[in-house]
Amino acid sequence: MKNSRYPDSQIINILKQAEAGTPVSALCREHGMSSASFYKWRSKYGGMDASMMTRMKELEAENTCLKKMYADVQLQNDVIKEAMLKTGKAIPSKENGTEFYFKETVKYSTGLLYF
Numbered sequence: 841m842k843n844s845r846y847p848d849s850q851i852i853n854i855l856k857q858a859e860a861g862t863p864v865s866a867l868c869r870e871h872g873m874s875s876a877s878f879y880k881w882r883s884k885y886g887g888m889d890a891s892m893m894t895r896m897k898e899l900e901a902e903n904t905c906l907k908k909m910y911a912d913v914q915l916q917n918d919v920i921k922e923a924m925l926k927t928g929k930a931i932p933s934k935e936n937g938t939e940f941y942f943k944e945t946v947k948y949s950t951g952l953l954y955f
Contacts (some may be wrong), residue, residue: 846873848893851881858882 868875
């Protein structure tokens with residue numbers, strides 16, 4: 841994702857100037873930005889202060905990390921199911937082809953997982 845050339849504090853200051861009554865076209869000309877950027881910032885950061893903005897960015901980064909972790913776990917789960925099907929230790933259910941019933945346990949280095 842591309843980093844903004846405007847720091848968070850400057851974005852907040854620009855939004856506060858607009859709330860004070862400065863025309864958007866004048867703000868855009870003064871700071872060298874497009875009106876689309878201004879309206880995008882206003883929809884995303886309107887009504888926030890600097891601490892709320894940094895907290896939101898931290899939460900977005902954490903959310904991205906959690907999504908990646910979940911994708912990795914799902915990929916591992918799919919690989920295990922595929923391996924169990926190939927070895928004949930898993931039987932697909934009749935109603936839904938995505939659910940499996942396993943005949944025995946699988947041993948991992950961290951311990952036993954029961955299916």
